[in-house]
Amino acid sequence: MDAVPDRRRRRPGLWLNPAALGRFQHRAGLPLFAGLVADLRRLAAVPVEQTESDASAADGGRPQLVQVLEAAAIECLLAGGDGGRAERAAGLLDAHLDRPPGSCLGKAAAAQAAAIAYDACTGLWAEEERHRLAGRIAGLVESFDRLSKDNPDNPFNNWWGVTHASAGLAALAILPEEPAMAPRVERAIERVRTYLLNYGDRGNYYEGIGYGLYAFSHWAPFVLACRHCLGRDPADTAVGLDRLPALVYATTVPCAKEVGCGDGAGPGERGRRIFWNDDGGGFPGAGVAALLFGLAPRRQLAALRRQYDQLCGPEGDGTCFRAERNPLWTLLFYPAETPPAAPGDPDPEKEGLPLTVVDQRTGLVLFRNRYRDADDSVFAAYAKACHGGGHNHEDAGSIRLMALGRSWATGGGQAKPEPEYQCVLLRNTAQRPAGAPPGHTRLGQLSYFAPAPDGSPGGAASLRLAQLYGARMVDRHLAVCFDPCPGVAVLLAGVEVLWDEAPVRWDWSLCFERELSFEAGKDGRGFLLTAPEAGAAVTFVAPEKLELQCREGPASERTFSNGRYVVYPGARYITASLTAARTEILWVMTVQRGAPPGIEVTGAGPEQEVRVAGRIITLDRGRWFDGPLRILPA
Structure with missing residues (x-):
């Protein structure tokens, strides 16, 4: 099947179309998003030399280049035909592609950011510039052909979902300029469809919900883009995925994140979650949580919004107003037009979250x-x-x-x-x-x-x-x-x-x-x-x-794929024998x-x-x- 029926597809096209762009700009102008948009503009103006490389943990207060790139791309969407902004976004995309991460997991994040920037700005670039940048992104996509430890030939591993989905998204973004990417889009659809069979019938994921959400942050944008611009659904054979948003909130309580069990949390962040394996006990964060709205049934949006607001909004830690937290998903999918449900709301059109x-x-x-x-x-x-x-x-x-x-x-x-x-x-x-x-x-x-x-x-x-x-x-x-x-x-x-x-x-x-x-x-x-x-x-x-007996195990350590090294204190446990x-x-x-x-x-x-x-x-x-x-x- 032809991946793109119309190779002259207008931009933006992955999650919006030109007709919907005006509604997107109107939404971004709502008072609810004023703080986020202001922070976006601040982040978009950060010079390249003041950013960290995409492979770094960026814990020193300096933003990652990938975050600045995405902010600049969203600003292009909001500002329309401002050539100066589009030219800056092109320069940021070049700098981004000049710093390819060493790991395939890092490349997956880089590919997603490149897709977002290209789709947002390509309608503002001259044809020659458009083709030049598409060729560079194609090279990044082709780098995923090489298998590695973090790009395994293993459909049961969350990394499979991460790398194939983001490579497919980048290939889909540049497909009108790079028709040779069509087989890669088809392969990504096939492989993401296979990976999604690993989720349970109520959305649970056997590596742990946290790892399932990490993969989700990559496969969901690809699935939603395929639905929007191809009319195809890589999730059509995976039962239960629309129940994943409700499961995430069912496992989460809006209190301070747990210390010493997860991957760490920023000061004041909220959302403690029961967990299995070593996926950590924290809520995924404002941007990824906003992406859950894109997958959820409409009848649950009011109940989901209430929990989201309690965790990430003004009632929670306020991270939904921070531009570093995947702001495009917040602007695209947060249900601003749906009032949050009150507990026990009797409206039959609103479905509560499961007990x-x-x-x-x-x-x-x-x-x-x-x-x-x-x-x-x-x-x-x-x-x-x-x-x-x-x-x-x-x-x-x-x-x-x-x-x-x-x-x-x-x-x-x-x-x-x-x-x-x-x-x-x-x-x-x-x-x-x-x-x-x-x-x-x-x-x-x-x-x-x-x-x-x-x-x-x-x-x-x-x-x-x-x-x-x-x-x-x-x-x-x-x-x-x-x-x-x-x-x-x-x-x-x-x-x-x-x-x-x-x-x-x-x-x-x-x-x-x-x-x-x-x-x-x-x-x-x-x-x-x-x-x-x-x-x-x-x-x-x-x-x-x-x-x-009450016992305490030894401390443990872990080195993450971005090089971050963490020591975790020993767990305390009781045995009755x-x-x-x-x-x-x-x-x-x-x-x-x-x-x-x-x-x-x-x-x-x-x-x-x-x-x-x-x-x-x-x-x-x-x-x-x-x-x-x-x-x-x-």
Whole structure:
């Protein structure tokens, strides 16, 4: 199929057309965007010699050349036919292409910026200049033909999505002047379509949502450009991608970013996210988050805008007004004409964000109590039902919990893949058994899901992990209830069903935020985690005797593709251990302000019940299936 039916396509054309340009300029003139446009003009005027190379981290206060180039290109879109601005943009594009990054990931960012600049300005350049710059960009696109560590021949790695999408975008931008790029556009469409099959049916990504969003920041502009100027959709066979925006917000709470687990955050930035692997616990940032609007269903825009404003707008860290944060996506896709939804908005044309997410393909179950403020609660369990490759921590069967502005169950973060940091069960003291062949990922299964019996937020899930452990039975039954009584934000319960052929050592592990204080219970059957404003209490109802320890792992380090080197402090985690061939661990966790609620245990064995916070915890022991765990009103 011909990639561009009309080779005389007018510019701009990737995401706008000449008819839509006037509306774009009008939007940019709204008072809402005044601060962003002013910052754009400031950034566009920065001289080339005062910029950092595109491969640098640019942490010293000097902007990257790629940021100045994009700002100058957007200024051309806003100013129309100002030849002086177009000439400056051409000079910046030349300087940008004169400094090609060494890595293919850096080249992908360079290719995206080149595409943005060329598409925005080429209608203002003379034909000779247009063809000259198109030829230079074609050389950058052709450099992706060479495979490398960060340009792998591996469709299961997020780098595949990054490099092929941005190379395709640059090829598409220059295609009217460089028709020889048509096969590369076709190849990019084919490869991006293949890569997008890695996302789950509710948008979850098995390398971690953060890595999925990194790739998204490259493939989404390409997908949206193909839809707009080709009438083709590289995402047409990937179910669930339109649910990715809602998933990002479902996993994010609008409080301060977590320290020590992610890739770092600027002062005051907001948005803490539950995460798996080492993708970090932060919100992606204003520009990438604005790009999510371009993918989302229209009926969700009002709800998504409310969360975006709370995180990136005046109610949040204000980064949506900073020109360094992919401002084109904010100006193109932010739904300025759609008022933000109020919580519980009854308008049937507006769809709220989900309080429950079940991604069957990846084995993710998430429950949330509301979308309101920093005290929102989010609990999730992850079976890790599939994993194609790339970043991989030993987190199959793990849990995560955020509530009252803290992470009470989290992952180890960067360069800490070991299972003891992942809130999982362990066998043989911090070793996962050989439940999978060497070099293969150990996977679990989501075996049961049930919403809360009374229709309130929360519910139950079961994870089947026997294959992962090479044991006869390893099941995790989990149930969560939000706001069960005044002062208690979360009631979480779990039953670990363990059955092996001979007695072995089992460790129940919980990794928690470093800033929390640990205190073992006086009776040896539980512990407290405390912050100045809140606390969590964990009680082991059965068995009666567990060996409890609080530990701290070593610091870790990582060198990023741009050369940035970071040392991360060790993760803190708790283990509760016992040795048995067949046993069950029944535990209860509450998160509250003030003193934890009391626990009352009645009965034994199949008749056992636990009463706490005005609720009853019981395990439904049906004939065919031990589970699920239930939390019922008392």
